[in-house]
Amino acid sequence: MITWRRLAEADFPLVRRWLEQPHIARWWNHETSPEAVARDFGPVARGEEPSEDLLVLLDGRPFGLVQPSRFADYPDYRAELAALTEVPGEAMTLDYLIGDRGQVGRGHGPRMIRAVVRATWDDHPHAPAVLIPVPVANRASWRTLEKAGLRRVAEGELEPDSPTAGRAHYVYRVERPG
Template sequence: MTWRRVDENDFPLLAQWLSRPHVARWWNHDPSAEAVLRGFGPAARGEEPSEDLLASVDGRPFGLVQCCFLSDYPDYAAELATLADVPAGAMTIDYPIGDPDRTGHGLGTRMIESVLHRIWTVHPSATCVIVPVVAANRNSWRALERAGLRKTAEGDLEPDNPIDDPTHHLYRTDRP
């Protein structure tokens, strides 16, 4: 699995993925070109502290992972802190597999394992990774469990998609 930062040439692919039903259900993001530019442009240009990473296997992109230090987003960190301890150096990830033909084969788990390895290598100050997942998104939290993260809390957080119940599971893994 290889990783590279998303750039503006990837925006049409991201728009295509965001419009796919299996992604749109959990990533409540407008797939229009303008919205993708607005949502992903700042990170691609280095104007935002998060990383948007494209995951590929055999040179073929299949997924996206967003990584950031929670301290760079204090309001979000404070929301997570209502459910669990958010230590200094905590990071978080969010991830879809965009290509529907690549779902259901364990690739999500491999992608999470691989990005965790990348985080520990590229971000020496990262102490842990905390991932909130809406409780109804069973496939997502099962992939986290298979990748070795453990459920550390459950409670209400503002859902990304307003149709979802606010109940979330919080998963965590610490630097090995």
């Protein structure tokens, strides 16, 4: 069973270990010192930033992280993506990772994305869609989105999270049901 809860400061050592894993570091390009993790995840954990960091659990054990956020809260990011595709004002996006290397490739990624997207419709009643840009080079990630039911709606160049990812991105989208 996949569940989640808000990331807490006590989870930072786990997140740090995940960010150091080669399968994550290649795409997230994140500083992993304790100070950097606290600096970057602390404001959200304390409710000082509008996005969410969710620790995702599989049968009660942490295995991943999902970061839902509204494009409206990050206008520069929205403008960059809007050059490639329509981005409604209340649309959401997700960043995600499976940090537990032993859980990679077992079908949990699509299940995690589907579950969080379903919850998005309740948690964000004005969100008409979820849009997720992903580097073209990150085949595992965009295949996960496809398996989760998102469809590719655009491709083009975006600023990458990691310099090794390249600027070429696909954009995936799912609409609010009904």
